[in-house]
Amino acid sequence: MAVDRLLPTEESTDLLGLVRELCDHELRPYAAQAEESETFPRAAFRTLGKAGLLGLPYPEEYGGAGQPYEVYLQMLEEIAGAWMSVGVGLSVHTMTSYAVATFGTDEQRDRLLPDMVGGELLGAYALSEPQAGSDISGMTTKAVRDGDEYVLSGTKAWISHGSHADFYTTFARTSADPKHGISAFHVPASAEGLSFGAPERKMGMTGSTTTLVNFDRVRVPAANLIGSEGDGMRIALSALDSGRLGIAACGTGLAQAALEVAARYALEREQFGHAIAEFQGMQFLLADMDAAVESARATYLLAARRRDLGKPFTRQAAIAKLVCTDAAMKVTTDAVQVLGGYGYTREFPVERYMREAKVTQIFEGTNQIQRLVISRDLLRSVR
Numbered sequence: 001m002a003v004d005r006l007l008p009t010e011e012s013t014d015l016l017g018l019v020r021e022l023c024d025h026e027l028r029p030y031a032a033q034a035e036e037s038e039t040f041p042r043a044a045f046r047t048l049g050k051a052g053l054l055g056l057p058y059p060e061e062y063g064g065a066g067q068p069y070e071v072y073l074q075m076l077e078e079i080a081g082a083w084m085s086v087g088v089g090l091s092v093h094t095m096t097s098y099a100v101a102t103f104g105t106d107e108q109r110d111r112l113l114p115d116m117v118g119g120e121l122l123g124a125y126a127l128s129e130p131q132a133g134s135d136i137s138g139m140t141t142k143a144v145r146d147g148d149e150y151v152l153s154g155t156k157a158w159i160s161h162g163s164h165a166d167f168y169t170t171f172a173r174t175s176a177d178p179k180h181g182i183s184a185f186h187v188p189a190s191a192e193g194l195s196f197g198a199p200e201r202k203m204g205m206t207g208s209t210t211t212l213v214n215f216d217r218v219r220v221p222a223a224n225l226i227g228s229e230g231d232g233m234r235i236a237l238s239a240l241d242s243g244r245l246g247i248a249a250c251g252t253g254l255a256q257a258a259l260e261v262a263a264r265y266a267l268e269r270e271q272f273g274h275a276i277a278e279f280q281g282m283q284f285l286l287a288d289m290d291a292a293v294e295s296a297r298a299t300y301l302l303a304a305r306r307r308d309l310g311k312p313f314t315r316q317a318a319i320a321k322l323v324c325t326d327a328a329m330k331v332t333t334d335a336v337q338v339l340g341g342y343g344y345t346r347e348f349p350v351e352r353y354m355r356e357a358k359v360t361q362i363f364e365g366t367n368q369i370q371r372l373v374i375s376r377d378l379l380r381s382v383r
Contacts, residue, residue: 002020003077003078003256003297005074007071007074008068008070008071012067012068012071015065015067015071015075016074016075016078018051019053019075019078019079020078022047022048022051022053022079023078023079023081023082023083024082026044026047027044027079027082027083027086028082028083030044030083031082031083031084031085031086031207031349032346032349032352034083034085034207035085035204035205035206035207035352036206036346038199038206038207039207040164040207040208040209041083041085041086041089041207041208042122042164044083044086045086045089045090045093045122046119046120048079048086048090048119049118049119049120050119051119052065052119053065053075053079053090053119054090054093054094054117054118054119054122055097055116055117055118055119056071056072056075056076056094057069057072057094058097058101058113058117059101062101062109062113062114062117062118063113063114063115063117063118063119064117068304068308069242069245069304069307069308070301070304070305070308072094072304073245073246073248073249073300073301073304074249074301076090076091076246076249076250076253077249077250077252077253077256077297078253079253080249080250080251080252080253080254081253081254081256081257082253082257083207084204084205084250084253084254084353084356085205085206085207085208085356086207087249087250087253087254088160088205088208088246088247088250089122089160089161089208090246091243091246091247091249091250092123092124092125092160092161092243092246093122093123093161094242094243094246095125095239095240095242095243095246096116096123096124096125096165096167096168096169097113097116097117097123097169098169098238098239098242098243099169099184099186099226099227099235099239100112100113100116100169100186100226101113101117102235102238102239103184103226103227103231103235103238104226104227107223108186108223108224108226112186116167120166121166121167122161122164122165122166123161123165123166123167123168123169124159124160124161124162124164124165124167124168124169124213125159125160125168125169125239125243126156126159126168126169126170126171126187126213127156127171127236128156128157128158128159129141129154129155129156129157130155130157130212133157133158134365134366134369136171136182136233136236136237137178137179137182137233139171139172139173139182140154140173141153141154141155141156141170141171141172141173141215142154142172142173142174143172143173143174143183143185143220144174145174145222146219147222148221148222148223149219149220149221149222150172150174150185150219150220150222150224150225151217151218151219151220152170152172152185152187152193152215152217152218152219152220153215153216153217153218154172154214154215155212155213155214155215156170156212156213156214156215157212158200158210158363159210159211159212159213160208160209160210161208161209162196162197162199162209162210162211162212162213163196163199163209163211164209165189166188166189167186167187167188167189168186168187168188168189168194168213169184169185169186169187169226169239170184170185170186170187170215171183171184171185171232171235171236172185172215172232174229174230174232175229175230177230179233180230180231180233181230182230182232182233182236183225183226183227183228183229183230183231183232184225184226184227184231184232184235184236185220185224185225185226186220186224186226187215187218187220187224191218191219191220192218192219193215193216193217193218193219194213194214194215194216194218195213195214195216196211196212196213196214197211197212197213197214198211199211202359203355203358203359204352204354204355204356204357204358204359205355205356205359240364240365241307241313241314241317242307242317243364244317244318244320244321244364244365244370245300245303245304245307245317245320245321246364247321247324247325247360247363247364248296248299248300248303248317248320248321248323248324248325249300249324250360251296251321251324251325251327251328251357251360252293252296252297252300252324252327252328254328254332254353254356254357254360255289255292255293255296255324255327255328255331255332255357256293257349257353258289258331258332258334258335258350258353258354259286259289259290259293259331259335261335261339261348261349261350261353262286262289262334262335262338262339262350263277263286265338265339265342265348266282266286266338269339276338282338285334285337285338286338288334289330289331289334289335292327292330292331293327293331295323295327296320296323296324296327296328297324299319299320299323299324300320300324302316302320303316303317303319303320314373314377315373315374315377315378318365318370318371318373318374318377319370319374321364321365321367321370322367322370322371322374324360325357325360325361325367326361326367328357328360329354329357329358329360329361331357332350332353332354332356332357333354333357335350335353335354336350336351336354
């Protein structure tokens with residue numbers, strides 16, 4: 001059941017057709033086995049890269065596809081619905097490239113961005129630490145200037161693509177200033193002194209490797225400082241606004257996939273001589289699931305359109321992340337209920353969808369943090 005997309009151009013409509021074909025032939029058939037074996041989907045990312053999908057919202061002059069965020073997010077929703085680990089990985093890669101694309105110098109964009117978004121490389125976003133998750137100001141990883149280089153020391157935690165990425169957008173403390181003491185760096189994976197912890201043993205998204213990343217006196221050229229010293233907090237928070245929209249779209253795609261499985265099952269499963277879809281209780285449950293998915297999609301699209309128009313969208317991104325991921329958790333849980341005992345088995349994908357949905361309420365800022373962002377911005381706007 002393909003979602004009816006309202007796309008702005010013929011080009012984006014054709015692009016959607018390509019994405020759906022890739023999902024049907026290159027992603028969906030392999031997702032369950034890869035998640036079961038905890039195999040990192042590098043081949044899938046290469047396939048997306050060859051199709052030009054690792055740089056969808058970035059300028060064509062740098063190797064991207066030049067698509068509006070509204071279009072990129074709808075493509076991302078399709079990919080996440082086919083294979084959540086790949087959808088989230090694409091969202092992470094896009095956020096990882098954001099710092100150079102938005103805050104980098106012309107020289108950095110010319111030197112780094114074509115490889116970052118051109119399809120061959122995969123990025124990771126090294127912000128969180130064991131004791132500094134939502135509290136970015138608690139960061140302890142340090143970067144010390146040494147001539148024409150910075151020396152980075154410390155540990156990052158919960159890093160998607162850890163040990164598999166080709167570059168790490170890394171945030172480190174360059175001074176003790178609580179608000180302006182953090183800076184951003186482009187760190188290639190080949191840098192000497194980088195090492196990685198064992199993959200985290202997670203509830204879901206087991207194909208997406210998540211590790212500690214250790215910086216043992218890693219030397220980075222000063223030319224790889226993104227923005228000025230002390231700009232890191234501003235860069236990180238700005239990137240997270242866009243990253244939250246990516247997770248919102250992924251959560252919506254996951255919920256849509258669960259809804260489709262549940263609806264088909266309800267039409268096929270018979271009890272008391274009738275398909276269970278004929279019972280009003282089941283119809284109302286499915287209706288609520290559908291309403292949640294459609295509402296989630298409308299919420300992230302509104303935020304994306306504000307972004308595309310150059311309007312402030314921090315609050316709308318937080319609302320989208322909150323609404324879409326809560327919807328993902330509810331819809332996937334209800335899908336398990338629709339399937340009953342079968343929903344609790346691995347014969348159907350809804351139990352995996354339910355496990356994958358949970359983390360969407362946690363990363364890119366927990367949904368409790370989103371409520372803080374929303375309320376603070378709301379109260380500032382009415383004073």
